[in-house]
Amino acid sequence: xxxxxxxxxxxxxxxxxxxxxxxxxxxxxxxxxxxxxxxxxxxxxxxxxxxxxxxxxxxxxxxxxxxxxxxxxxxxxxxxxxxxxxxxxxxxxxxxxxxxxxxxxxxxxxxxxxxxxxxxxxxxxxxxxxxxxxxxxxxxxxxxxxxxxxxxxxxxxxxxxxxxxxxxxxxxxxxxxxxxxxxxxxxxxxxxxxxxxxxxxxxxxxxxxxxxxxxxxxxxxxxxxxxxxxxxxxxxxxxxxxxxxxxxxxxxxxxxxxxxxxxxxxx
Amino acid sequence: xxxxxxxxxxxxxxxxxxxxxxxxxxxxxxxxxxxxxxxxxxxxxxxxxxxxxxxxxxxxxxxxxxxxxxxxxxxxxxxxxxxxxxxxxxxxxxxxxxxxxxxxxxxxxxxxxxxxxxxxxxxxxxxxxxxxxxxxxxxxxxxxxxxxxxxxxxxxxxxxxxxxxxxxxxxxxxxxxxxxxxxxxxxxxxxxxxxxxxxxxxxxxxxxxxxxxxxxxxxxxxxxxxxxxxxxxxxxxxxxxxxxxxxxxxxxxxxxxxxxxxxxxxxxxxxxxxxxxxxxxxxxxxxxxxxxxxxxxxxxxxxxxxxxxxxxxxxxxxxxxxxxxxxxxxxxxxxxxxxxxxxxxxxxxxxxxxxxxxxxxxxxxxxxxxxxxxxxxxxxxxxxxxxxxxxxxxxxxxxxxxxxxxxxx
Amino acid sequence: xxxxxxxxxxxxxxxxxxxxxxxxxxxxxxxxxxxxxxxxxxxxxxxxxxxxxxxxxxxxxxxxxxxxxxxxxxxxxxxxxxxxxxxxxxxxxxxxxxxxxxxxxxxxxxxxxxxxxxxxxxxxxxxxxxxxxxxxxxxxxxxxxxxxxxxxxxxxxxxxxxxxxxxxxxxxxxxxxxxxxxxxxxxxxxxxxxxxxxxxxxxxxxxxxxxxx
Numbered sequence: 001x002x003x004x005x006x007x008x009x010x011x012x013x014x015x016x017x018x019x020x021x022x023x024x025x026x027x028x029x030x031x032x033x034x035x036x037x038x039x040x041x042x043x044x045x046x047x048x049x050x051x052x053x054x055x056x057x058x059x060x061x062x063x064x065x066x067x068x069x070x071x072x073x074x075x076x077x078x079x080x081x082x083x084x085x086x087x088x089x090x091x092x093x094x095x096x097x098x099x100x101x102x103x104x105x106x107x108x109x110x111x112x113x114x115x116x117x118x119x120x121x122x123x124x125x126x127x128x129x130x131x132x133x134x135x136x137x138x139x140x141x142x143x144x145x146x147x148x149x150x151x152x153x154x155x156x157x158x159x160x161x162x163x164x165x166x167x168x169x170x171x172x173x174x175x176x177x178x179x180x181x182x183x184x185x186x187x188x189x190x191x192x193x194x195x196x197x198x199x200x201x202x203x204x205x206x207x208x209x210x211x212x213x214x215x216x217x218x219x220x221x222x223x224x225x226x227x228x229x230x231x232x233x234x235x236x237x238x239x240x241x242x243x244x245x246x247x248x249x250x251x252x253x254x255x256x257x258x259x260x261x262x263x264x265x266x267x
Numbered sequence: 268x269x270x271x272x273x274x275x276x277x278x279x280x281x282x283x284x285x286x287x288x289x290x291x292x293x294x295x296x297x298x299x300x301x302x303x304x305x306x307x308x309x310x311x312x313x314x315x316x317x318x319x320x321x322x323x324x325x326x327x328x329x330x331x332x333x334x335x336x337x338x339x340x341x342x343x344x345x346x347x348x349x350x351x352x353x354x355x356x357x358x359x360x361x362x363x364x365x366x367x368x369x370x371x372x373x374x375x376x377x378x379x380x381x382x383x384x385x386x387x388x389x390x391x392x393x394x395x396x397x398x399x400x401x402x403x404x405x406x407x408x409x410x411x412x413x414x415x416x417x418x419x420x421x422x423x424x425x426x427x428x429x430x431x432x433x434x435x436x437x438x439x440x441x442x443x444x445x446x447x448x449x450x451x452x453x454x455x456x457x458x459x460x461x462x463x464x465x466x467x468x469x470x471x472x473x474x475x476x477x478x479x480x481x482x483x484x485x486x487x488x489x490x491x492x493x494x495x496x497x498x499x500x501x502x503x504x505x506x507x508x509x510x511x512x513x514x515x516x517x518x519x520x521x522x523x524x525x526x527x528x529x530x531x532x533x534x535x536x537x538x539x540x541x542x543x544x545x546x547x548x549x550x551x552x553x554x555x556x557x558x559x560x561x562x563x564x565x566x567x568x569x570x571x572x573x574x575x576x577x578x579x580x581x582x583x584x585x586x587x588x589x590x591x592x593x594x595x596x597x598x599x600x601x602x603x604x605x606x607x608x609x610x611x612x613x614x615x616x617x618x619x620x621x622x623x624x625x626x627x628x629x630x631x632x633x634x635x636x637x638x639x640x641x642x643x644x645x646x647x648x649x650x651x652x653x654x655x656x657x658x659x660x661x662x663x664x665x666x667x668x669x670x671x672x673x674x675x676x
Numbered sequence: 677x678x679x680x681x682x683x684x685x686x687x688x689x690x691x692x693x694x695x696x697x698x699x700x701x702x703x704x705x706x707x708x709x710x711x712x713x714x715x716x717x718x719x720x721x722x723x724x725x726x727x728x729x730x731x732x733x734x735x736x737x738x739x740x741x742x743x744x745x746x747x748x749x750x751x752x753x754x755x756x757x758x759x760x761x762x763x764x765x766x767x768x769x770x771x772x773x774x775x776x777x778x779x780x781x782x783x784x785x786x787x788x789x790x791x792x793x794x795x796x797x798x799x800x801x802x803x804x805x806x807x808x809x810x811x812x813x814x815x816x817x818x819x820x821x822x823x824x825x826x827x828x829x830x831x832x833x834x835x836x837x838x839x840x841x842x843x844x845x846x847x848x849x850x851x852x853x854x855x856x857x858x859x860x861x862x863x864x865x866x867x868x869x870x871x872x873x874x875x876x877x878x879x880x881x882x883x884x885x886x887x888x889x
Contacts, residue, residue: 046790068555138486142885144715168658203856214452250800422700428698528887602866643869
């Protein structure tokens with residue numbers, strides 16, 4: 001037996017011992033029974049298995065990963081089946097299936113046969129002869145949502161972003177007036193505001209220039225585009241830095257589970 | 268247990284409320300506080316169909332009661348009574364308008380089984396009631412009506428969007444037609460995309476596969492559709508070079524479409540026999556289970572190149588970092604602005620925002636697709652011009668111009 | 677027929693959805709509602725294809741005894757257990773009642789939730805290693821990114837004293853001004869790109885998704 005095999009047996013034995021003990025100890029505590037002690041232990045085991053990936057890929061991680069995939073895929077399948085298929089489709093097409101599944105029948109609606117047929121077309125993929133029918137279903141989905149998204153992007157992202165750019169570059173400007181009497185500049189107030197508006201305008205302008213594809217980025221155009229990518233990079237840096245703290249708090253949450261819920265070390 | 272007690276408590280409270288209310292009325296009567304005299308009614312009441320909607324809604328307007336904010340100042344607000352007949356059957360509606368307001372939209376349900384269904388094309392009559400602190404003291408406006416709720420055929424408020432759609436579609440079609448006629452179009456270098464070819468070559472030399480991740484988007488997301496096109500090009504090259512391709516999918520429809528795309532690419536490359544459906548497979552629709560599986564694949568199959576194109580969320584960094592640790596060359600592109608920084612940090616090449624949409628045109632070099640890039644550029648130029656106009660408008664307070672761009676909802 | 681019908685479907689439906697947006701009446705709303713509901717229903721059938729793919733790929737690995745073939749057994753067992761508990765034959769069904777099965781909920785709570793949360797928390801480590809990667813970056817642009825990130829990350833550091841206050845002010849300026857500008861440029865670009873792509877799909881120019889015979 002080589003060294004790594006011995007090590008893996010030792011680690012396996014230790015894992016069995018630790019989690020076995022944990023099961024018995026938690027189960028024997030007041031307010032717990034063996035079933036929920038088992039489940040908490042499983043959760044802790046899976047948590048540690050996933051964390052072990054940080055060290056390297058290992059059998060525990062592989063096990064947790066594969067189990068996770070199977071369970072979660074079936075989870076979504078079940079949720080979809082009950083809420084959409086049984087909940088939305090059946091009550092419109094078949095009284096007898098409704099009785100079988102115990103859902104209230106909502107009255108026959110011929111329109112619900114369309115998705116049913118398209119759904120069956122989709123399943124035709126599995127047959128080599130009728131597979132082309134599945135494209136009808138795909139065309140249905142893609143067509144509908146392409147139309148929907150075309151409008152959605154214009155409406156929500158686009159027009160509001162454009163109209164938000166409409167800010168005066170000299171804020172609180174009341175005209176020059178005789179001897180500039182109406183026009184005051186304070187470093188913190190109007191000046192800073194105007195400066196920010198300028199930066200926003202120049203930033204948006206150069207950013208858009210960067211995204212020009214059909215023009216060579218040379219000369220003045222090139223400078224603007226270069227400026228644009230700088231603004232983009234500053235932004236990416238800032239939002240990267242901003243997210244760090246949020247991610248650390250997620251880890252704290254997991255450690256709390258291990259030390260509080262499982263081991264009970266932290267109250 | 269606590270929950271049950273709370274519910275019981277609430278029930279008791281609900282039972283007690285009417286009694287309490289009656290008590291207070293009695294005390295008011297008993298102590299004989301000087302009664303409020305009825306306020307002046309709302310005048311000039313008009314009722315009309317609410318514009319730009321599907322009906323089931325009417326808009327009432329009136330001139331404030333003389334005692335609203337002036338005179339006796341006793342008006343607390345306005346309530347509304349509705350009937351199907353001009354002389355009887357008036358029922359108080361649920362909502363109210365606070366004092367000082369002179370408009371109210373009375374909205375009902377859309378479908379017969381909706382709560383408070385309000386059918387279209389039916390005559391309605393209204394009374395506007397000015398109310399005071401004393402629920403018995405109020406004054407009613409004359410009956411107004413009949414008025415019908417109607418669904419409109421066009422939403423005027425969305426004209427701006429319509430103009431944009433039409434203009435942009437026209438420009439796009441114009442450039443596509445021009446490109447079809449053979450006009451030469453320049454497209455600037457996109458480092459991320461040029462890297463794709465190189466990366467496939469490298470994978471072939473190393474004898475390692477290429478991992479293509481379509482992200483968490485559905486087949487309906489535009490970013491995913493753009494990604495399908497890129498996948499098609501990548502798969503074709505992969506087939507030509509006889510490299511391996513792995514496409515784990517998060518969404519079942521995306522998987523179906525991706526299978527079709529890759530199969531076609533292999534067909535185009537003249538190697539249909541090399542394709543099998545297991546190259547493009549479904550994993551699960553759970554975000555982190557998907558990440559766990561893809562991360563595992565990265566470390567076990569050690570792909571030479573990982574390509575991430577599509578819609579990504581928090582998993583972007585988990586995937587890209589694992590890939591970087593495994594030593595793969597990584598190319599990414601996403602429409603999710605918040606995830607771009609992570610890709611920029613962890614990947615060798617990142618297509619930023621719109622570059623993702625340009626990539627398919629760039630990869631294919633098909634004039635038609637390049638034509639649409641030109642249209643996008645004209646769109647950006649138009650935006651720059653409009654922004655400058657808008658800035659001038661807001662500087663000099665040309666409100667009509669600013670209003671134009673606020674209408675879109 | 678195999679090629680033309682799907683393209684016509686795409687064009688017609690996309691047009692219907694666009695027109696629908698500008699027409700506010702009941703018929704238009706109903707159309708929208710129906711189409712979106714149908715897509716969800718079709719999605720369930722696609723899900724069946726997905727599960728089939730997962731089963732087949734796992735089974736193939738086991739059958740061919742590829743390295744690590746034992747693990748897909750866990751996938752298949754998890755899948756089978758969850759589907760069986762999800763359907764809950766013992767009880768009588770009502771809409772979601774299958775999902776109220778004791779074991780179904782427990783598998784969700786003690787397998788899916790903890791793994792999900794742990795995977796998510798791994799981000800804390802990954803972001804650290806990504807930051808380290810950024811440190812080693814040699815290009816000017818990467819340095820710009822790193823500097824901005826550093827300013828934002830160090831803003832709450834108590835050891836920096838007054839300097840920290842400046843960092844905090846710079847951070848809020850960075851997030852409110854250049855950040856806003858760059859995001860706006862990206863979003864406008866994305867909007868145009870998305871609309872152009874949607875148009876290309878509608879006109880049948882972009883049709884990789886339909887495949888070919």
